[in-house]
Amino acid sequence: xxxxxxxxxxxxxxxxxxxxxxxxxxxxxxxxxxxxxxxxxxxxxxxxxxxxxxxxxxxxxxxxxxxxxxxxxxxxxxxxxxxxxxxxxxxxxxxxxxxxxxxxxxxxxxxx
Amino acid sequence: xxxxxxxxxxxxxxxxxxxxxxxxxxxxxxxxxxxxxxxxxxxxxxxxxxxxxxxxxxxxxxxxxxxxxxxxxxxxxxxxxxxxxxxxxxxxxxxxxxxxxxxxxxxxxxxxxx
Numbered sequence: 001x002x003x004x005x006x007x008x009x010x011x012x013x014x015x016x017x018x019x020x021x022x023x024x025x026x027x028x029x030x031x032x033x034x035x036x037x038x039x040x041x042x043x044x045x046x047x048x049x050x051x052x053x054x055x056x057x058x059x060x061x062x063x064x065x066x067x068x069x070x071x072x073x074x075x076x077x078x079x080x081x082x083x084x085x086x087x088x089x090x091x092x093x094x095x096x097x098x099x100x101x102x103x104x105x106x107x108x109x110x111x112x
Numbered sequence: 113x114x115x116x117x118x119x120x121x122x123x124x125x126x127x128x129x130x131x132x133x134x135x136x137x138x139x140x141x142x143x144x145x146x147x148x149x150x151x152x153x154x155x156x157x158x159x160x161x162x163x164x165x166x167x168x169x170x171x172x173x174x175x176x177x178x179x180x181x182x183x184x185x186x187x188x189x190x191x192x193x194x195x196x197x198x199x200x201x202x203x204x205x206x207x208x209x210x211x212x213x214x215x216x217x218x219x220x221x222x223x224x225x226x
Contacts, residue, residue, distance in 0.1 A: 004155075033213060040120060042200070043156075045213030058213050090155055100146075101214065103155035 002026050006091050006104035013081040013111045021076040021107050023091030031094045032074040033058075033101065034066065036087040043090065049074055081111045115139055118201055118217030126225050131188040135201035135217045138182065142203040142215070145177050147186045150198045150219065159199075160186065191224045198222070 007022045025032065030051045035043040045058030049068040063085060065077040074093075078085060088108050092101040118135045125131055133147075143164055148156035160175040162168045162184075168175045174187040184203075188195055201217040 035213075040218055042116075042118075042216040042218040043202075043214070044216075048213055092155075100158055100161060103148075103157065105155050106153070108153075 004091055004093055004102050004104035006089075006107050008107060009105065010108045011110070013078075013109065015081060015083065015111060017081050018077070018079050019081070019109075021078075021089055021091075021109075023074045023076070023104060024072050025074075025091075025093040025102070026072065027093060027095075027102065028071060029093035029095050029102075030071070031096070031101075032068065033092045033094075034064070034074070034076045035090045035092065036060065037090060037106075038087050046076065046089075078109075083111050085109065086111045115215050116201065116203065116217045119220055120218050122221040122223055124223040124225060125191060127191060127193060129191050129224075131191050131195070131222060131224075133186040133188075133199050133201075133220050133222070135184050135203075136182055137184075137203060137215075139203075139205065139215070140179075140182070141205040144204045144206075145175070145184050146202040146204075146214070147173075147175055148200040148202060148216075150200060152197075156200055193224045193226050196222060196224045 004025045033048045034046040037043045044060045047066040049055045088106045091104045094101045116137045145162045147160045150156040165179045172189045176185040198219040200219040202214040
């Protein structure tokens with residue numbers, strides 16, 4: 001059972017470039033989330049989804065977009081990368097909400 | 113005042129010691145409390161989950177919640193070098209998710225010395 005899979009694991013972007021962080025889960029979870037983790041700052045919620053076709057903003061959504069066309073996939077899009085988006089990004093999923101979220105291994109993104 | 117306060121450490125203790133990790137919070141609406149363990153360069157993994165006040169034990173781990181004091185704790189008995197990791201507290205007002213998501217502490221870096 002793969003759980004939550006994120007790709008890529010590492011990426012270096014130049015300012016202004018765009019990219020998509022991929023996230024897929026094979027647990028048939030309805031809820032999916034994107035968090036970012038900055039050093040010494042804990043995890044902050046970027047976007048979340050309660051099911052296919054439904055997404056909503058979290059605490060720090062500016063500069064990001066998401067889509068949820070299937071139950072399994074929840075990609076995160078950065079359109080115009082900025083140095084402030086240098087962070088580790090975690091995707092997570094859960095069955096009925098936040099009480100037991102399963103996290104992926106993270107994508108370490110550097111914007112230079 | 114930040115919603116969740118957690119001492120970042122590092123906290124260094126000898127193998128076999130009892131470890132106490134703590135978080136305080138300000139939002140009285142929080143009802144669901146979790147502890148996640150995160151090894152270096154890995155994603156967080158759920159250790160303990162408790163609802164409302166009380167204690168919960170799982171092997172060497174005990175989670176305590178005191179809602180009246182807005183204070184939660186994680187105790188690790190007979191600590192092992194493999195327990196060395198960052199421990200994140202997390203909490204939520206809603207079981208069913210929502211815009212708040214999980215509110216995380218900054219994490220405590222724990223080092224168990226062999």
